[in-house]
Amino acid sequence: MGKTMLLKVESLYKDFRLRSGLFGRSSRLQAVKDISFLVPASGSLAIVGETGSGKTTVARIVVGLERASSGTVEADGVVLSPQPGPDERRRRARMMQMVFQNPVMSLDPHQSIGAAIFEVVSFHGLRPPSECDARVRELLNAVGLDLRLAKSRPQSLSGGQCQRAAIARSLAAEPELLVLDEPVSALDVSTQAQILNLLADLKARLGISLLTISHDLALVRQLADDVIVMCKGEMVEAGSVDDVLSRPQHAYTRRLVDAVPEIMGRAAASSASVPESGARRDGDAR
Amino acid sequence: MTPVAVDSSNTTERTGLSLSLEGVTTYLRFGRELKSVISRVDLRIEPGEIVGLVGESGSGKSMTARTIAGVLPRGAVTEGALLLGGENLLEMPRRRRRDVQAKEIGVIFQDPRAYIDPLWRVEVHMTEAMRVHLGLSRSEARARAIELLDSVGIDQPERRMRQFPDELSGGMLQRVMIAGALAVGPSVLLADEATTALDVTTQAEIVKLLGDLSSRRGLSVLFITHDLALADLVCSRVCVMYAGRIVEMREGRQIFENPMHPYTIDLLAARPTIQHRVERLPVIKGVPTSAMDAPSGCPFHPRCRFVLDECREAVPALMPVRGGLVRCFRANEELRAQSGSPKGTLPDGEDDALES
Numbered sequence: 001m002g003k004t005m006l007l008k009v010e011s012l013y014k015d016f017r018l019r020s021g022l023f024g025r026s027s028r029l030q031a032v033k034d035i036s037f038l039v040p041a042s043g044s045l046a047i048v049g050e051t052g053s054g055k056t057t058v059a060r061i062v063v064g065l066e067r068a069s070s071g072t073v074e075a076d077g078v079v080l081s082p083q084p085g086p087d088e089r090r091r092r093a094r095m096m097q098m099v100f101q102n103p104v105m106s107l108d109p110h111q112s113i114g115a116a117i118f119e120v121v122s123f124h125g126l127r128p129p130s131e132c133d134a135r136v137r138e139l140l141n142a143v144g145l146d147l148r149l150a151k152s153r154p155q156s157l158s159g160g161q162c163q164r165a166a167i168a169r170s171l172a173a174e175p176e177l178l179v180l181d182e183p184v185s186a187l188d189v190s191t192q193a194q195i196l197n198l199l200a201d202l203k204a205r206l207g208i209s210l211l212t213i214s215h216d217l218a219l220v221r222q223l224a225d226d227v228i229v230m231c232k233g234e235m236v237e238a239g240s241v242d243d244v245l246s247r248p249q250h251a252y253t254r255r256l257v258d259a260v261p262e263i264m265g266r267a268a269a270s271s272a273s274v275p276e277s278g279a280r281r282d283g284d285a286r
Numbered sequence: 287m288t289p290v291a292v293d294s295s296n297t298t299e300r301t302g303l304s305l306s307l308e309g310v311t312t313y314l315r316f317g318r319e320l321k322s323v324i325s326r327v328d329l330r331i332e333p334g335e336i337v338g339l340v341g342e343s344g345s346g347k348s349m350t351a352r353t354i355a356g357v358l359p360r361g362a363v364t365e366g367a368l369l370l371g372g373e374n375l376l377e378m379p380r381r382r383r384r385d386v387q388a389k390e391i392g393v394i395f396q397d398p399r400a401y402i403d404p405l406w407r408v409e410v411h412m413t414e415a416m417r418v419h420l421g422l423s424r425s426e427a428r429a430r431a432i433e434l435l436d437s438v439g440i441d442q443p444e445r446r447m448r449q450f451p452d453e454l455s456g457g458m459l460q461r462v463m464i465a466g467a468l469a470v471g472p473s474v475l476l477a478d479e480a481t482t483a484l485d486v487t488t489q490a491e492i493v494k495l496l497g498d499l500s501s502r503r504g505l506s507v508l509f510i511t512h513d514l515a516l517a518d519l520v521c522s523r524v525c526v527m528y529a530g531r532i533v534e535m536r537e538g539r540q541i542f543e544n545p546m547h548p549y550t551i552d553l554l555a556a557r558p559t560i561q562h563r564v565e566r567l568p569v570i571k572g573v574p575t576s577a578m579d580a581p582s583g584c585p586f587h588p589r590c591r592f593v594l595d596e597c598r599e600a601v602p603a604l605m606p607v608r609g610g611l612v613r614c615f616r617a618n619e620e621l622r623a624q625s626g627s628p629k630g631t632l633p634d635g636e637d638d639a640l641e642s
Contacts, residue, residue, distance in 0.1 A: 050485035051456065158573045159343075188342040188574050189512055190589075193556040193567035200566075215485060222558035222567065245560055259486040260560050261515040 006176055006209050007039040007062070007096075012071035014057050014233075031057045033233040035071075039177065044203060044210040046224035046241070048217060048256070054233040059179050059213045063098045064089065076176070094124055097170035101182040103162035107154040113165040114140070114150030120172035139168040143198060160191035167198065171206075178202075180212045184219060196222055217260050221245055229253045302333035302473035302504040303371030303390065305354065310368060312353045314578075315361030321578045323349040324530045326366070328604070333473065333504040336497065338521030338538075340514050344576030346530035347510045351476045354508070356387040370473070389419050392467030396479035398459040402451045402466075408435075409447040412466050419470045434465040438495060457488035464495065468503075475499070478510045493520050514554060518542055526550050529585035530577025531601075536610035544622075546612045548590045551622050584614070592621050 014032035019025070032054040039045045047055040060066035062073055064084055073080045075095055081088055100106040107116055117136045121127055127135045137147055143164040154162050163183065170178060183199065184192040200223065202208055212223055220227055221241055228238040229250065237250040248254045307329040313320035324346040331337045341347040352358050354368065356375075368375040370390060375383050395401050402411055412431035416422045422430070428447070435443035438461045451459055460480065467475060477496060481489040497520065500507045511517050517524045517538075524541045526534040526549065534547040545551045555568045572589040575581070581588055587597040596615055607617045614621075 050487065160573055189514075190342060190553060190556055190570040191573060193558070193569040196558060197567055197569060217486075218558040218560045221560050221563055241563075255487055257560065259490040261490075261513065261519045262560055 004041045005038045006041045006043070006076060007211065008072075008074040009038075009058075009062065010036050010072045010074070012036070012058065012061060012073070013069045014054070014061060014066065015069045030233050032061070032068075035228075035230070035235055037228055037235075037238070039209050039211055041176070042203065042207045042209055043226070044212070044224045046212040046214060046220040046227045047230055048214060048220055048227060049230035050215060050256075052232070053230040055213045055230050056181055058230075059098065059181055059211065062211065063096055063179050064092050065098070090124070093175075094173050095175055096177040096179060097173050097175040098179040098181065099163075099166055099170055099183055102186050103159060103166045104154050104157075106166050107162060107169070109153060109155055112151045112153055113145075113157070113162075113168075116165070117150075117169045117172050120169055124173055126172075126174060135172070139172055140165075142171065142202070143168040144194075158191070159187045160194060163187060163195055164198065167195075167202075171202070175208065177209045177211060180210060180214075182214055182216075183212065185214070185216060192219075199223060217245060217257065218262075229256070302506050304330065304332045304369075305474045305506045305508075306330040306367075306369045307350075307354070308367040308369065310350075310353060310364060310366035312349055312358065312365075313363045314359060315363075320363060322530060323577050324353065325577060327530075327532055329508075329525060329532070331474070331506040331508060333506050334501050335523070336500050336507040336509050336521045338517035338524040339508060339510045339527060340512065340517045340524060341527035342512055342574040344529065344574050344579075345527040346577055347527050348478055349530075350527070351393065351478045351508065351510055354474070355391050355393050355476060356384060357393075385419075388415075389470050390472050391474045391476065392470070392472040393476045393478065394460070394463045394467050394480045397483045398456065398463045399451065402459065402463065404451050406451075407447065408449055408451070408454075408462055411451075411462065412447070412469060415466070415469045431465070431469065434468055435462070438462075438465045438468075438499075439491075440465070455488075456484055457491065460484060460488075460492055461495070464492075464499070468499070472505070474506045474508070476508045476510070479512070480509075481516070482511065482513075489516070496520065514541065514550075514557070526553075529575050529580040531585065531613060532604065532611075533586065533613045534610065535604075540608075540610060544608050544610070546607050546610065546617050546621070547586075547614050548592050548616075548621055549586050552591070592616055592619075592624075 012032055012035040016029045016031050018027050018029050035058055037045060047058060049055045057066060061068045064080065067082050080092060084092060107113065114136055117139055118132055121132045121135050122129065136150065140147055140150060145161060145164050145168065149157065149161065184195050187195060196219065199210065203210055210223065212220065214220055224241050227241045227244050229236050229244065229252065231252045237244055237248065237253045244253060245257060248257050307327050310324065310327045311322055312324045313322050327350055329337065339347045339350060353364055364376060370386065375386060378386065409428065409431065413427035416427040416430060431447065432443045435446060440446055440458065440461050454462065481492050484492060496507060499505055509517060509520055518541060521538050523535065523537055525532045526547065528549050534550045541550065542554065545554055552568065552570045556570055558567060570589050575585060583598040583600055584602055587593045590597065594615060602613050602615045604611045604613045605617055
């Protein structure tokens, strides 16, 4: 393959120890079993699965929030240490950033969103101190947030605005990979589309790779090129989004696809109302 | 038959009562001020029917449910008529109304874990209402609880009765919530985002269960969701709410084939589909508003791409259009066909950012 691989995850395992009661016998839960995948530079991979499938655990291991029981995560040709020291953590934070499901809870309520973004810019020393403010404005612009909102606290913003701010904050580190854990499921339907367009834009404009964790197959269709399906910690199917969602091979994937409430004949209906590309600006393009 | 005449012995087979809301407006109290959260809502659900109420945050869909169930915050005022089997609940003495609401209206919520006491065994949760409202003895209530758990598809109901909520999966717990809501044999079931927190495959099972229960028991079900596609799948009729008002009402499938309100049209288009990727999702500019913050005129006008001057001044009435009801001055203009040329669309960033 000619494409360079940004992220290489190899036979990842994660066990959690469970204990029932204070003196109860402890048991082992295999949350992740032998998961391997590749994310090419500027590529977009999604992991889908239901509650308890282990998809979020995989994402947390990739960004270093969780330690794998075994297996390796390799980013840009470097194997990431399972027990990163401060330097390695800083390097990893430059390399990849995570965006969480609940945007209001993932931002500090005591900090204005401008300050939250400023903190990341200055922490990584990406700009001389005199230019940090300008960079914050640039980032707010990039995610389509009004500059006047820089002084607002997360709780005074709408869910969509908060998610934009959280994305701006993660972009501040100039990462090569964004790990998105259910990026729009806490948002209203009409604001979900705005965020999905923004993410697609960022990918195209900045060449950022995306690793999306979601249970929402429609979102995956919109955002990802490739997909892996996880069930009870195991990978049951992998392939291009088109193959997996249109011609699911594994029974579990078929069950997932069939359970999605879709409107038949919707394809024709919606394509009629989709404007010509470029004919319509919708703010995310700013 | 009066709604209070609940005979505990045959509640399971009883045919239900229809529920209808006529011009219902609910105000919440903020200091000295009263602000409306839903405005002139008309809605009718027949026994055995599932009616969908679709909306985003602030649309008033949950406030509609809370108005029907009588669980509004202190100081709230409701106007209009709330008819259960022809009797207006709002005209009843307070005590009697609460009694009728407790016995006739069951409610299930989005996150079962937030509503069920984690320290109660399933048995306590299931039997409390029956003992309080129907005066059943412990063993009678127990027997009925087991029967109910069985009827909502829970295997080994006796064993489940002894378990605690944290021992059950989300889908299982939602079934327990449904069984609990049916315990006193209500005529009406309000499902407020009852499947939103569940996995898609579990959602499909719960939705099927609601359909079965509604036709088998003659329940009048109000299915509240933010998901238009799901509502279409489940409901015989779908109402779309925006900023406290119903803006469109149509028979189930028709809401997709013939959406006439600009909000419905754009909401449908904005949703990604599993079938194919679109170059750019068409978006609705701005963010949803609640009735409290709604601008004058049509509440959707700041986000509408078909807006006219008159939309800013007056609230359009709910007019019959193509077999449904639509609250829009331009409802007769086949707006959907004009969707391809959204001339009125401005970059939404500014509007979006300004509203907060």
